[in-house]
Amino acid sequence: xxxxxxxxxxxxxxxxxxxxxxxxxxxxxxxxxxxxxxxxxxxxxxxxxxxxxxxxxxxxxxxxxxxxxxxxxxxxxxxxxxxxxxxxxxxxxxxxxxxxxxxxxxxxxxxxxxxxxxxxxxxxxxxxxxxxxxxxxxxxxxxxxxxxxxxxxxxxxxxxxxxxxxxxxxxxxxxxxxxxxxxxxxxxxxxxxxxxxxxxxxxxxxxxxxxxxxxxxxxxxxxx
Amino acid sequence: xxxxxxxxxxxxxxxxxxxxxxxxxxxxxxxxxxxxxxxxxxxxxxxxxxxxxxxxxxxxxxxxxxxxxxxxxxxxxxxxxxxxxxxxxxxxxxxxxxxxxxxxxxxxxxxxxxxxxxxxxxxxxxxxxxxxxxxxxxxxxxxxxxxxxxxxxxxxxxxxxxxxxxxxxxxxxxxxxxxxxxxxxxxxxxxxxxxxxxxxxxxxxxxxxxxxxxxxxxxxxxxxxxxxxxxxxxxxxxxxxxxxxxxxxxxxxxxxxxxxxxxxxxxxxxxxxxxxxxxxxxxxxxxxxxxxxxxxxxxxxxxxxxxxxxxxxxxxxxxxxxxxxxxxxxxxxxxxxxxxxxxxxxxxxxxxxxxxxxxxxxxxxxxxxxxxxxxxxxxxxxxxxxxxxxxxxxxxxxxxxxxxxxxxxxxxx
Numbered sequence: 001x002x003x004x005x006x007x008x009x010x011x012x013x014x015x016x017x018x019x020x021x022x023x024x025x026x027x028x029x030x031x032x033x034x035x036x037x038x039x040x041x042x043x044x045x046x047x048x049x050x051x052x053x054x055x056x057x058x059x060x061x062x063x064x065x066x067x068x069x070x071x072x073x074x075x076x077x078x079x080x081x082x083x084x085x086x087x088x089x090x091x092x093x094x095x096x097x098x099x100x101x102x103x104x105x106x107x108x109x110x111x112x113x114x115x116x117x118x119x120x121x122x123x124x125x126x127x128x129x130x131x132x133x134x135x136x137x138x139x140x141x142x143x144x145x146x147x148x149x150x151x152x153x154x155x156x157x158x159x160x161x162x163x164x165x166x167x168x169x170x171x172x173x174x175x176x177x178x179x180x181x182x183x184x185x186x187x188x189x190x191x192x193x194x195x196x197x198x199x200x201x202x203x204x205x206x207x208x209x210x211x212x213x214x215x216x217x218x219x220x221x222x223x224x
Numbered sequence: 225x226x227x228x229x230x231x232x233x234x235x236x237x238x239x240x241x242x243x244x245x246x247x248x249x250x251x252x253x254x255x256x257x258x259x260x261x262x263x264x265x266x267x268x269x270x271x272x273x274x275x276x277x278x279x280x281x282x283x284x285x286x287x288x289x290x291x292x293x294x295x296x297x298x299x300x301x302x303x304x305x306x307x308x309x310x311x312x313x314x315x316x317x318x319x320x321x322x323x324x325x326x327x328x329x330x331x332x333x334x335x336x337x338x339x340x341x342x343x344x345x346x347x348x349x350x351x352x353x354x355x356x357x358x359x360x361x362x363x364x365x366x367x368x369x370x371x372x373x374x375x376x377x378x379x380x381x382x383x384x385x386x387x388x389x390x391x392x393x394x395x396x397x398x399x400x401x402x403x404x405x406x407x408x409x410x411x412x413x414x415x416x417x418x419x420x421x422x423x424x425x426x427x428x429x430x431x432x433x434x435x436x437x438x439x440x441x442x443x444x445x446x447x448x449x450x451x452x453x454x455x456x457x458x459x460x461x462x463x464x465x466x467x468x469x470x471x472x473x474x475x476x477x478x479x480x481x482x483x484x485x486x487x488x489x490x491x492x493x494x495x496x497x498x499x500x501x502x503x504x505x506x507x508x509x510x511x512x513x514x515x516x517x518x519x520x521x522x523x524x525x526x527x528x529x530x531x532x533x534x535x536x537x538x539x540x541x542x543x544x545x546x547x548x549x550x551x552x553x554x555x556x557x558x559x560x561x562x563x564x565x566x567x568x569x570x571x572x573x574x575x576x577x578x579x580x581x582x583x584x585x586x587x588x589x590x591x592x593x594x595x596x597x598x599x600x601x602x603x604x605x606x607x608x609x610x611x612x613x614x615x616x617x618x619x620x621x622x623x624x625x626x627x628x629x630x631x632x633x634x635x636x637x
Binding site: 018020129153154156 | 242243246247250374375396400403408410411412608617618621622624625630631632633635636
């Protein structure tokens, strides 16, 4: 059951706001990056994989996490950027395992490199962490069909909370909608399958909202 | 919904306003005070001029106080400003004494207001030492730094650090500005107000009339830099970039439009140097505009082809965002906050030299399709990320976060 839900039969729409915080840790080369990845709190890894979606960013990101982007554009290491860029954080049961995987890939690359690339002092990787403030919108959905009207009216941060942040809170690292729909004893398995086909990392939150909206609208129109 | 909030809702969407209401509802019973050093001129005053009424409309008990200072005080704080942005300046002891004295006097005047407030935002170094006069303060105090302190003059930073270390939190515009401090450091980029005189839509007639009044030909290509006359904005470098471009675009005009801020005693010296560099070129327009010439600046930005902000240090260039909001690509200095405002090769270009600025300006002037495409992307990027409503949401989040404890997740009922 998603955190904060009253029962499997109701879905409480929550919203959230993210406060970005400086950690004071920064890296000028790959060794420093690896060391800092080991030292920062897990919230910082969360921010650099997910949190960026709620921060100023251009609509069409080349990589889906900040580490890959910095490695490519500042250290100019295309190989490592591709290896880090493909990581799907939801594959890991928790952020500690994700941290281990990052170390593994970076250390393998460090073994291969003849020279360590350094970046300019004002192009360092700054580790950021975040606080998430979650609040109740006082809106509740009782029937799965209600998602058709509810989703288009949700804020982009509400979409973030239920579709992205949920992957850190829910059993199986999935979205809140699917977790809730599982409570209907198999009735919505097809819809859950359709939702699982959305790649949450290469879209803006506004685009995610319209993808979700299209899926639930089409599903309920066809099943009528 | 009030008229003001309705107007914002028409631009950013109702969902954004609803979210502000939800966050504000958590803060109904608290009193918030903002303190800075000028009511007019400069980006901080501009932001507060809109942020405060908007917070009030959301039902938050908020006020804005301005410290009063002598000429000597502002000379000292201008030196702080320059030194914190990296200039090698030794600040004389008598100026430091004046700085502390003026802050103590203001602390006495504002004692009741600040001592009992739940949240106090102190903007920039000018009022930073107020905190020392409030040992029994009730609320949480936050130092909001709007300037680029990525490479500060170390002795000046040491002095400022002494005054801000006791704050409960600080806010910097981008991560590169954060420093080693004993408290939590939030990151919030500033914003522009889409409904202000400087940013609202203007009709073509008004733009034409306003710009022509300066003798500027609206049918010829124009590059524009709007900023205070300040060494860090590199206006002389802009003139150099214009000259390098003009060889290939002889019709090009350059407008340097500068506001005057009451807390900046250095601007006259810079203006003299700019005039000297411009010489008798009839296509360079050096405009000295009063601090309330917002509509004029709006018209100048809308009539220009390319916006420049060739700063060598910049906290966050509001004029960059303003230009982008008007659908113009920006050629900006590759420094500070401009790096998160201008997405290189997408919404404009980041440059390090007058030569770089000239090269990119030439490219845009001769590729009008790219110029228009970048302008469109620039506007959409600002709408999503740099409008006042986003800024306000983050301030409200910081307040909630400070009042509810600094945990990674704060779940509110």
